[in-house]
Amino acid sequence: MDCFNCNNKNCIIKRNCHLESMKPFIAKKSTLNCKKGQNFIIEGAPVHGLYFIQEGKVKVAKTGLNGKEQIVRFTTNGETIGHRGFGAGQAYQISAVALQNTVLCNFSTDTMQQILLNVPTLTYDLMTFYAEELNRSETKVKKFAQMTVREKVIDALLYINRKYGNTNGFINVQLSRKEISDFAGTTEEQVIRTLSGLRKDKLIETPGKRICIKNVDLLRKEISEHNYFIDS
Amino acid sequence: MDCFNCNNKNCIIKRNCHLESMKPFIAKKSTLNCKKGQNFIIEGAPVHGLYFIQEGKVKVAKTGLNGKEQIVRFTTNGETIGHRGFGAGQAYQISAVALQNTVLCNFSTDTMQQILLNVPTLTYDLMTFYAEELNRSETKVKKFAQMTVREKVIDALLYINRKYGNTNGFINVQLSRKEISDFAGTTEEQVIRTLSGLRKDKLIETPGKRICIKNVDLLRKEISEHNYFIDS
DNA sequence: ACTTTTTCCTGCTTAATCGCAGGTTTTTTT
DNA sequence: AAAAAAACCTGCGATTAAGCAGGAAAAAGT
Numbered sequence: 365m366d367c368f369n370c371n372n373k374n375c376i377i378k379r380n381c382h383l384e385s386m387k388p389f390i391a392k393k394s395t396l397n398c399k400k401g402q403n404f405i406i407e408g409a410p411v412h413g414l415y416f417i418q419e420g421k422v423k424v425a426k427t428g429l430n431g432k433e434q435i436v437r438f439t440t441n442g443e444t445i446g447h448r449g450f451g452a453g454q455a456y457q458i459s460a461v462a463l464q465n466t467v468l469c470n471f472s473t474d475t476m477q478q479i480l481l482n483v484p485t486l487t488y489d490l491m492t493f494y495a496e497e498l499n500r501s502e503t504k505v506k507k508f509a510q511m512t513v514r515e516k517v518i519d520a521l522l523y524i525n526r527k528y529g530n531t532n533g534f535i536n537v538q539l540s541r542k543e544i545s546d547f548a549g550t551t552e553e554q555v556i557r558t559l560s561g562l563r564k565d566k567l568i569e570t571p572g573k574r575i576c577i578k579n580v581d582l583l584r585k586e587i588s589e590h591n592y593f594i595d596s
Numbered sequence: 597m598d599c600f601n602c603n604n605k606n607c608i609i610k611r612n613c614h615l616e617s618m619k620p621f622i623a624k625k626s627t628l629n630c631k632k633g634q635n636f637i638i639e640g641a642p643v644h645g646l647y648f649i650q651e652g653k654v655k656v657a658k659t660g661l662n663g664k665e666q667i668v669r670f671t672t673n674g675e676t677i678g679h680r681g682f683g684a685g686q687a688y689q690i691s692a693v694a695l696q697n698t699v700l701c702n703f704s705t706d707t708m709q710q711i712l713l714n715v716p717t718l719t720y721d722l723m724t725f726y727a728e729e730l731n732r733s734e735t736k737v738k739k740f741a742q743m744t745v746r747e748k749v750i751d752a753l754l755y756i757n758r759k760y761g762n763t764n765g766f767i768n769v770q771l772s773r774k775e776i777s778d779f780a781g782t783t784e785e786q787v788i789r790t791l792s793g794l795r796k797d798k799l800i801e802t803p804g805k806r807i808c809i810k811n812v813d814l815l816r817k818e819i820s821e822h823n824y825f826i827d828s
Numbered sequence: 829a830c831t832t833t834t835t836c837c838t839g840c841t842t843a844a845t846c847g848c849a850g851g852t853t854t855t856t857t858t
Numbered sequence: 859a860a861a862a863a864a865a866c867c868t869g870c871g872a873t874t875a876a877g878c879a880g881g882a883a884a885a886a887g888t
Contacts, residue, residue: 782845804853
């Protein structure tokens with residue numbers, strides 16, 4: 365599968381691959397198949413350029429004290445993983461793990477460097493991507509400082525629901541309570557307690573580890589004071 | 597004062613202003629004098645392009661629940677304020693307030709758009725800036741989720757000390773305890789209590805509202821488990 | 829279908845943080 | 859220099875969140 369046949373319309377490479385100046389670089393793309401659970405970016409290791417998800421789901425995290433991990437982002441088809449590193453040549457402080465079998469596209473650091481210096485519209489797109497992510501991340505800092513545990517869990521559920529979608533209310537991804545807590549910024553027990561509470565309030569259902577959101581609007585309403593404008 | 601005489605070596609504009617392609621744009625720069633306390637970027641208002649600090653100090657914040665503000669960054673000479681907005685034309689969700697009398701350079705959204713599409717090295721520099729800030733912000737998310745109040749306050753003090761420097765240990769900026777707490781992600785009282793504790797431990801001195809760091813290394817050591825590699 | 833393993837759940841205890849209230853010091857204004 | 863305002867400090871009770879432990883349920887493996 366090459367970029368021209370790919371239908372990830374929102375992929376930064378795809379959006380620019382019609383350009384004459386991109387042609388020599390697209391040939392240098394390599395493809396990687398990841399099994400569920402595979403840790404294809406290891407924190408502290410040298411950076412292998414940028415990854416793009418052709419098909420699949422990935423969690424991006426930073427490891428903290430006592431190995432406790434903070435998930436900073438969930439990603440899916442067409443999205444970018446592995447900012448920084450090109451240029452500064454510095455070790456990159458994130459890890460990335462496939463949540464299910466995933467096909468990745470990769471451009472090496474050298475190739476990325478060449479692309480960014482020769483394809484201005486792509487550089488512009490990547491700049492916009494980082495600016496948006498920065499905005500989202502700064503909003504998350506604010507939320508972590510101000511939200512209660514229940515609010516943080518609701519916010520996390522709505523984000524995951526938006527990112528991965530649902531079928532009949534069932535969120536289209538298998539996450540453990542631990543993973544939800546690592547994203548929401550609390551503990552596994554607190555996530556479990558909050559889900560129990562939401563279940564009693566008839567806002568969700570949780571058969572097994574699957575989660576079904578019964579009423580998105582009521583959940584949104586409960587955190588609306590924290591989200592004046594943006595979905596982040 | 598134009599860009600050629602400016603000595604902010606780390607300014608993104610300055611770094612690129614020798615280029616032929618920058619000439620027509622540099623003329624379009626406007627300058628703005630801000631009094632201490634002036635709120636020159638208002639949250640929710642339309643974006644007026646990018647600001648660069650020629651000389652001064654500025655806090656960048658997001659307003660949350662009940663008007664509680666989260667300071668996301670402190671900035672000084674040569675640094676950029678006002679990411680996002682160009683392109684999407686969206687309202688920009690941050691506010692910026694001068695901490696002292698400050699001279700700002702401004703390029704309008706239109707001019708920035710032109711620059712970014714015509715000066716690839718500048719676009720690349722701005723991309724790198726956002727990527728680094730994103731990395732810092734994601735690290736901050738992790739810290740907020742995992743640090744104790746004392747650790748967060750120490751981390752904040754060290755950041756402010758690095759950013760604004762010190763003379764004989766006295767940090768070169770006048771911040772209230774409230775502002776420190778709005779940055780550290782806790783309350784004014786907790787900051788005061790932590791500063792009292794640090795004073796008793798002979799790590800700092802606090803004559804009036806000024807703060808003098810007696811022992812940077814010991815402070816660093818106390819949060820070292822959270823900062824394996826980077827100063828953020 | 830049974831066993832093993834993993835994940836999920838809940839009650840209880842402990843610890844950390846918050847928020848109020850009232851007083852003191854520092855800074856600013858007149 | 860005195861008065862007013864702002865900022866700083868501390869004790870205490872209330873709230874919230876975290877951590878432990880043991881059991882129940884679900885998922886995975888044989």
